[in-house]
Amino acid sequence: xxxxxxxxxxxxxxxxxxxxxxxxxxxxxxxxxxxxxxxxxxxxxxxxxxxxxxxxxxxxxxxxxxxxxxxxxxxxxxxxxxxxxxxxxxxxxxxxxxxxxxxxxxxxxxxxxxxxxxxxxxxxxxxxxxxxxxxxxxxxxxxxxxxxxxxxxxxxxxxxxxxxxxxxxxxxxxxxxxxxxxxxxxxxxxxxxxxxxxxxxxxxxxxxxxxxxxxxxxxxxxxxxxxxxxxxxxxxxxxxxxxxxxxxxxxxxxxxxxxxxxxxxxxxxxxxxxxxxxxxxxxxxxxxxxxxxxxxxxxxxxxxxxxxxxxxxxxxxxxxxxxxxxxxxxxxxxxxxxxxxxxxxxxxxxxxxxxxxxxxxxxxxxxxxxxxxxxxxxxxxxxxxxxxxxxxxxxxxxxxxxxxxxxxxxxxxxxxxxxxxxxxxxxxxxxxxxxxxxxxxxxxxxx
Numbered sequence: 001x002x003x004x005x006x007x008x009x010x011x012x013x014x015x016x017x018x019x020x021x022x023x024x025x026x027x028x029x030x031x032x033x034x035x036x037x038x039x040x041x042x043x044x045x046x047x048x049x050x051x052x053x054x055x056x057x058x059x060x061x062x063x064x065x066x067x068x069x070x071x072x073x074x075x076x077x078x079x080x081x082x083x084x085x086x087x088x089x090x091x092x093x094x095x096x097x098x099x100x101x102x103x104x105x106x107x108x109x110x111x112x113x114x115x116x117x118x119x120x121x122x123x124x125x126x127x128x129x130x131x132x133x134x135x136x137x138x139x140x141x142x143x144x145x146x147x148x149x150x151x152x153x154x155x156x157x158x159x160x161x162x163x164x165x166x167x168x169x170x171x172x173x174x175x176x177x178x179x180x181x182x183x184x185x186x187x188x189x190x191x192x193x194x195x196x197x198x199x200x201x202x203x204x205x206x207x208x209x210x211x212x213x214x215x216x217x218x219x220x221x222x223x224x225x226x227x228x229x230x231x232x233x234x235x236x237x238x239x240x241x242x243x244x245x246x247x248x249x250x251x252x253x254x255x256x257x258x259x260x261x262x263x264x265x266x267x268x269x270x271x272x273x274x275x276x277x278x279x280x281x282x283x284x285x286x287x288x289x290x291x292x293x294x295x296x297x298x299x300x301x302x303x304x305x306x307x308x309x310x311x312x313x314x315x316x317x318x319x320x321x322x323x324x325x326x327x328x329x330x331x332x333x334x335x336x337x338x339x340x341x342x343x344x345x346x347x348x349x350x351x352x353x354x355x356x357x358x359x360x361x362x363x364x365x366x367x368x369x370x371x372x373x374x375x376x377x378x379x380x381x382x383x384x385x386x387x388x389x390x391x392x393x394x395x396x397x398x399x400x401x402x403x404x405x406x407x408x409x410x411x412x413x414x415x416x417x418x419x420x421x422x423x424x425x426x427x428x429x430x431x432x433x434x435x436x437x438x439x440x441x442x443x444x445x446x447x
Contacts, residue, residue, distance in 0.1 A: 061421050181223070267438075292431060
């Protein structure tokens with residue numbers, strides 16, 4: 001086997017890693033959720049493949065906050081043939097359609113409580129439905145199904161008497177979709193938690209994964225879709241950008257126009273690929289009084305290239321070599337459904353025309369030079385069996401000079417998967433407890 005052929009095959013593997021990675025503090029003293037049991041097994045749900053199993057776990061995880069129901073989720077999963085994105089789509093879409101129809105009937109009959117519950121579950125099922133059909137990025141069902149998900153959430157939110165309020169955040173001549181959520185109808189000032197997702201989530205999903213838990217603890221919550229996410233990519237075609245402070249600063253500007261927000265207690269929480277985005281923003285936006293990164297990404301591009309010889313980096317700037325790399329990757333995509341999904345998803349959300357261009361774009365996604373600029377108390381959150389983010393969290397943590405803490409979630413609580421899918425309850429309990437102490441909502445020495 002020639003050196004070039006070996007290099008091309010390695011490039012295929014590398015690119016797969018590169019694209020799957022995103023999917024995919026108290027004081028100087030660290031906070032540990034619990035000591036590891038020594039096992040680092042992934043949770044498996046229904047399917048044998050990591051990708052299908054993880055998305056199944058993700059769907060089940062919203063059950064405790066109104067984004068699903070175990071029986072409905074398991075029924076949808078039973079109808080899916082593993083590796084068949086069409087059966088994934090049709091099964092989730094069918095379940096969502098049932099709930100949306102039921103919600104409309106409840107609303108017509110005046111039962112707004114039941115209508116809200118059904119709309120919220122339908123929202124999450126539509127979100128799940130469109131996930132794997134991104135393997136063909138021009139599939140019209142992607143945007144159509146996303147809109148159904150968004151619309152169901154907005155309809156459900158309309159029955160909350162203004163406690164979940166759709167908002168438009170001014171952004172570079174356009175506006176970003178967001179939802180401002182309050183724990184009650186009073187207008188007293190409260191600490192604000194700003195939350196954004198990462199690679200493939202939506203602002204609507206964040207309500208179930210994070211906002212519900214934060215509202216119970218007395219926070220106002222602002223969730224939003226930035227470039228590359230949710231509405232911003234589906235309808236506005238705004239792609240990811242590395243200088244995320246240019247996104248978060250307008251969000252903070254908007255938040256400060258809300259009379260319910262305590263301007264001195266604003267926290268920023270980034271999940272998954274948001275573990276790169278949020279720290280980058282906090283390094284420049286110093287009105288952020290606390291930062292949470294789940295899961296932290298220090299130098300994305302360097303991690304991706306670490307398995308390659310130095311000459312490969314130079315090859316990314318050589319059109320002839322890039323043409324061969326891309327051809328090899330496209331050939332592999334024909335027989336690998338998940339890789340096909342992942343590559344097309346990444347090209348779409350980063351505005352790249354080819355895999356090699358995508359890899360070049362990741363050069364800008366590094367927090368290595370800005371870690372020392374983060375001044376606010378910072379919490380890094382990791383999961384022991386996380387296979388979707390680079391293993392550079394420790395280096396990033398060590399580079400921080402601000403007050404910092406860390407939590408490592410383990411299999412002992414079934415929280416070892418990426419972003420603690422499978423046990424969002426313990427995740428939110430630990431994370432929000434840290435934030436409540438940081439903002440002096442409870443005594444810092446309370447147990």
